[in-house]
Amino acid sequence: MNSTANFQVDVVIPTQTKYLHLIGSIGEHIGKDLEDFSGDRNALAYHLNLVLTEATTNAIKHANSEDPKDTVRINIDIQEQELIIKVYDHGQGFDLETIPNPDFDQLNESGMGLFFIKTLMDSVTYTKSGDCNVLEIRKLLI
Amino acid sequence: MNSTANFQVDVVIPTQTKYLHLIGSIGEHIGKDLEDFSGDRNALAYHLNLVLTEATTNAIKHANSEDPKDTVRINIDIQEQELIIKVYDHGQGFDLETIPNPDFDQLNESGMGLFFIKTLMDSVTYTKSGDCNVLEIRKLLI
Amino acid sequence: MIVTEEKTNGFSALFVKEERIDAHNSAELKNYILHMIEQGKVNIIVQLEHVRFVDSSGLGALLSGFKHAEAKSGRLALSNLQPQVLSMFELTRLNRVFEIQTDLQDFF
Amino acid sequence: MIVTEEKTNGFSALFVKEERIDAHNSAELKNYILHMIEQGKVNIIVQLEHVRFVDSSGLGALLSGFKHAEAKSGRLALSNLQPQVLSMFELTRLNRVFEIQTDLQDFF
Ligand SMILES: Nc1ncnc2c1ncn2[C@@H]1O[C@H](COP(=O)(O)OP(=O)(O)O)[C@@H](O)[C@H]1O
Ligand SMILES: Nc1ncnc2c1ncn2[C@@H]1O[C@H](COP(=O)(O)OP(=O)(O)O)[C@@H](O)[C@H]1O
Numbered sequence: 001m002n003s004t005a006n007f008q009v010d011v012v013i014p015t016q017t018k019y020l021h022l023i024g025s026i027g028e029h030i031g032k033d034l035e036d037f038s039g040d041r042n043a044l045a046y047h048l049n050l051v052l053t054e055a056t057t058n059a060i061k062h063a064n065s066e067d068p069k070d071t072v073r074i075n076i077d078i079q080e081q082e083l084i085i086k087v088y089d090h091g092q093g094f095d096l097e098t099i100p101n102p103d104f105d106q107l108n109e110s111g112m113g114l115f116f117i118k119t120l121m122d123s124v125t126y127t128k129s130g131d132c133n134v135l136e137i138r139k140l141l142i
Numbered sequence: 143m144n145s146t147a148n149f150q151v152d153v154v155i156p157t158q159t160k161y162l163h164l165i166g167s168i169g170e171h172i173g174k175d176l177e178d179f180s181g182d183r184n185a186l187a188y189h190l191n192l193v194l195t196e197a198t199t200n201a202i203k204h205a206n207s208e209d210p211k212d213t214v215r216i217n218i219d220i221q222e223q224e225l226i227i228k229v230y231d232h233g234q235g236f237d238l239e240t241i242p243n244p245d246f247d248q249l250n251e252s253g254m255g256l257f258f259i260k261t262l263m264d265s266v267t268y269t270k271s272g273d274c275n276v277l278e279i280r281k282l283l284i
Numbered sequence: 285m286i287v288t289e290e291k292t293n294g295f296s297a298l299f300v301k302e303e304r305i306d307a308h309n310s311a312e313l314k315n316y317i318l319h320m321i322e323q324g325k326v327n328i329i330v331q332l333e334h335v336r337f338v339d340s341s342g343l344g345a346l347l348s349g350f351k352h353a354e355a356k357s358g359r360l361a362l363s364n365l366q367p368q369v370l371s372m373f374e375l376t377r378l379n380r381v382f383e384i385q386t387d388l389q390d391f392f
Numbered sequence: 393m394i395v396t397e398e399k400t401n402g403f404s405a406l407f408v409k410e411e412r413i414d415a416h417n418s419a420e421l422k423n424y425i426l427h428m429i430e431q432g433k434v435n436i437i438v439q440l441e442h443v444r445f446v447d448s449s450g451l452g453a454l455l456s457g458f459k460h461a462e463a464k465s466g467r468l469a470l471s472n473l474q475p476q477v478l479s480m481f482e483l484t485r486l487n488r489v490f491e492i493q494t495d496l497q498d499f500f
Contacts (some may be wrong), residue, residue, distance in 0.1 A: 007161070007213070010152040017416035019149070022171040024414065024445065029164040046445070046476045053447045057415040061272070104485045109456050112448035112484055119483060148322055157309035166306065166337065188337070188368045195339045199307040251348050254340035263373060280373045 009076040014069075015060045020053050023074055027052040028080060035140050047120040048083075048139075052076075054113035055087040055135050063091020063133065073132075078141075085121075085137040093133045096126040151218040152223060156211075157202045163193050165216055169194040179283050189262040190225075190281075194218075196255035197229040197277050205233020205275065215274075220283075227279040235275045238268040285312040289320075293392050296325040301334050305342030313342070317360070319350035326358025333364035338372055342371050350382060365386045393420040397428075409442050413450030421450070422433035425468070434466025439496050441472035444456050446480055452482045454493040458490060 009026055013019040031037075031045030052074065059072040071089040101118075103109050118124050123138045151168055155161040173179075175189030179203075194216065201214040215230040244253050260266050264278045286301040298317070305313060320328060330346060332338075347364070353360040361383040365373070373379040385391055394409040406425070415423060428436060438454060440446075454470070461468040469491040475479070481487040493499055 007156055008152075008154045010150075011151045015151055017414070018175055018177075020414045020416050022168065023168055023177060024173055026164065029167055033160055033164060035160075037426070040435070043476070043479075046479075049445060049479060050447055050480075053414050057449065061415065102484065107455060107489065108450070109452035109484060112451060116448060116483070131467065146354070162306045162308050163304060166304070185368070185371075188371075191337060192372075194338055195306050199339070199341065203307065244376065248374065249347060249378060250380065251344035252340070258340060258375070269289060
C-alpha cells in the first residue's frame with residue numbers, strides 16, 4: 001500500500017487574517033506527512049505553509065467584497081503524484097499574467113506573494129469559476 | 143461584526159494514525175481563534191485537539207473496513223454559539239449507550255477515549271447515516 | 285518516538301522528547317517502557333517536560349508501564365508535567381495512581 | 393506581537409518573540425519599528441531567533457524598517473535567523489540588502 005494515500009482538506013473561513021495561522025499550519029502538517037516525497041519534507045512543509053498563507057492573504061486583502069459575511073474557501077487535494085491547492089474568492093478578480101515579478105534591484109515592501117507561489121510551486125492559474133474566482137496551484141510530488 | 147464568524151473545516155484522511163496530528167492541530171488552532179469564547183481558550187484548544195484525536199482514532203481503529211483505501215471524514219462546523227464535530231466512519235458501528243464509563247478505581251489501559259469526549263463536550267451521539275456511521279459532538283460556545 | 289534514558293540514584297529516568305503522544309506513537313512508548321522493565325529497570329521516572337499533548341492511548345501506555353513495574357515490585361513515577369497534560373491525569377483520577385513530582389530532582 | 397527591546401553598544405536590539413510573522417501581525421511589527429525610528433533609535437538589530445515562519449508581508453515590514461532607518465542615516469540589521477527563514481531572504485535576494493549575522497554578538 002502506498003503510504004501517502006489520497007486525502008482532502010476543505011476549509012471555509014471568514015475574510016480575517018487571524019485564520020492565516022490555521023491555514024498555514026494545515027499546509028505545514030500536510031508537507032510533513034507526505035512520506036513518499038523524495039525531496040526535503042521540511043522545506044516542502046514550509047513552502048506549503050507559505051503558499052497557502054500568501055494565497056489566502058490575497059483572497060482576504062485584494063478580493064474582500066466588503067461584506068462582513070464574505071468567506072474564502074481553501075481546498076487542498078493530495079493525490080499520489082500531485083498536490084492541488086484551490087483558493088476561491090468573491091472579489092472582482094485580476095489578470096495573473098499582468099503581474100510582473102518583483103524588481104530585485106529595488107525591492108518593494110509588497111508584491112512578493114505571487115512570486116513565492118510561482119517560484120515554489122509547479123503551476124499557477126487564476127480563473128473565473130461560477131460566481132467566484134479560483135487561484136489554482138499545483139505541486140508535483142515525485 | 144461578530145469577531146468569530148461562522149466557518150467550516152472538512153477533512154478526508156486515509157485510516158492512518160499519522161494524520162491524527164494534523165486533525166488535532168486543526169482543533170487546537172480553532173480553539174485559539176475563538177475570540178468570543180468567554181472561557182479559557184487554551185483549555186478549549188487542548189480539549190478540541192483531544193476530542194478530535196480520540197474520535198478520529200476510534201474511527202481508524204475500531205471501524206477500519208480492512209480496505210486500504212478506506213477513509214475517515216471529519217467535519218467541523220463553527221457557528222456563533224456552537225461548535226459541531228462530525229466524524230464519519232465506514233465500520234460496523236456500535237451502540238454508544240452500552241459503553242460504560244471507565245472504572246476509576248481500577249483503571250484500564252483503554253476505554254478512556256469516549257469518556258474524554260463525553261466529559262469535555264456538551265453532547266455526543268452515534269448514528270447511522272447512509273452508508274456510514276457518524277459520531278456527532280457538540281460544544282456550546284457561550 | 286524520541287526518548288533518552290539516564291541512570292540517577294538507582295532510578296532510570298526516561299525523557300520523552302516528543303511534543304505529542306497519541307495513538308500514532310503511544311504503542312512505541314509502551315513497548316519501550318516494557319522493554320526497560322524486562323531488562324530489570326523496574327524503578328522508572330518518566331520525565332514529560334517536552335510533552336504538550338497526551339491522549340487516552342498515551343495515558344494507557346504510562347498506566348501499562350506502571351502496572352508492569354508494580355508487578356515486579358518496582359514503581360513508575362512521573363515528573364515535569366505541563367499543566368494541561370496534568371489536567372488529563374486529574375480528569376481520569378490517574379493522579380491518584382501515579383506519584384507525580386514537579387521536577388525530576390524532587391524524587392531525591 | 394510580542395517584542396522586547398534592549399539597548400546594546402549604541403544599537404537597539406529588537407527581539408521578536410513570535411513564532412510566526414504573517415499578514416495578521418506584520419503591520420504591528422512594521423509600526424513598532426517605525427515608531428522606534430521616529431524616537432531616534434535609527435540603529436536597530438532585529439533578533440529573529442524565535443521566528444520559525446515569515447511570509448512576504450513580514451519581509452516587507454522589515455524592508456520598510458530598513459528603508460526608514462537608512463533615510464535617517466541609520467541601519468537595520470538582522471540576527472539569529474532560522475535556516476528556513478533565511479531561505480526566504482535568499483529567494484528574494486533580500487540577503488544582499490540586509491546585513492545578517494548568525495548571532496547578535498557578532499555585530500560587536
Ligand atoms: N485574489 C486576488 N484578487 C484580486 N487581486 C489580486 C489577488 N491576488 C493578487 N492580486 C493582485 O496581485 C498583486 C500582487 O500580489 P502579491 O504578489 O501577492 O503581492 P501583494 O499582495 O503584496 O501586493 C496584488 O497587489 C493585487 O493587485
Ligand atoms: N467508531 C467506532 N466504531 C466502532 N466501535 C467503536 C467506535 N468508537 C468507539 N467504539 C467502541 O467503544 C469502545 C470504547 O472506546 P473508547 O472509549 O474510545 O476507548 P478505546 O478506544 O481505548 O477502547 C471501543 O473499545 C470500541 O469497542
